[in-house]
Amino acid sequence: MNRILITGGGGFLGSHLCESLLEKGADVICVDNFFSGSKDNICHLFSYPYFELIRHDIINPLLVEVEKIYHLACPASPIHYQYNPIKTVKTNVMGTINMLGLAKRIKARILLSSSSEVYGDAKAHPQPESYWGNVNPIGLRSCYDEGKRVAETLMLDYHRQNEVDIKIVRIFNTYGPRMAINDGRVVSNFIVQALRGEPLTVYGDGSQTRSFCYVSDLIQGLLTMMETEDFTGPINLGNPDEFTILELAEKIIKLTKSPSKIIHNPLPSDDPVRRCPDISLAKKKLKWEPKVSLEEGLMETIDYFKEKLSLKKG
Helix, strand or coil, X not given: CCXXXXXXXXXXXXXXXXXXXXXXXXXXXXXXXXXXXXXXXXXXXXXXXXXXXEECCCCCCCCCCCCEEEECCCCCCHHHHHHCHHHHHHHHHHHHHHHHHHHHHHCCEEEEXXXXXXXXXXXXXXXXXXXXXXXXXXXXXXXXXXXXXHHHHHHHHHHHHHCCCEEEEEECCEXXXXXXXXXXXXXXXXXXXXXXXXXXXXXXXXXXXXXXXXXXXXXXXXXXXXXXXXXXXXXXXXXXXXXXXXXXXXXXHHXXXXXXXEEEECCCCCCCCCCCECCHHHHHHHCCCCCCCHHHHHHHHHHHHHHHXXXXXX
């Protein structure tokens, strides 16, 4: 049986990954300090005999014996990672050093969930893995952007110097059930605002674009990447279908049948204008591409938030 460690296993992506691996018969150790994750995301997994939860902050070393490490721990929405930027940098840098040290000692394969944020406000479009990015190293978002860039550096240095078996995945906007109500990312913001009948807050004129990947597609990409041989990445995982933020707002209002109007606020600093993955490498190396359409994924996510909001009222 595969023994697998998932850092950030109580988070949005981590909980889906825990669930998927348990269903495949793996022995899963979930590590989380619940800074941005939630026990609600994983409490249904406690009935699995091979599921284990360790409450731990990975900026401190961890000693466990596993074959594979999925290193997902880090707040991923601007609200959470800007709340304590020093903590965000520490998680990305010291947390990654600790996980790589563990992987080196126990000879485990380690996969890093990096981010499309390494591309910054990209001048290349769509963004291929060969693009070096356009990141402001002293901006409000740099604790996350530069943190992920350093995490990638560390992965490759441990690989080159110590022959650690690594995988790097650059994750683009992902959405789905188990996003937090106060997540601060655009899909959850819009859905919660629409369901509450509040105005949808669009920053700038709404012409900036994003691509939205449904969580089940993303998890399949992570699982496939972990099992590949002779390929370290980095590799983009995301949905190449591009939508403006205004289009997304209008679509969510329509799907929720909400009376909400759209209001415009000033654009935050360093907010990328266009963000869309070039996934030709993922198609070639992993035979992977997203299958769930935006409408289909949004309906699943809307149903989830309807239930969450009604529970909150109750």
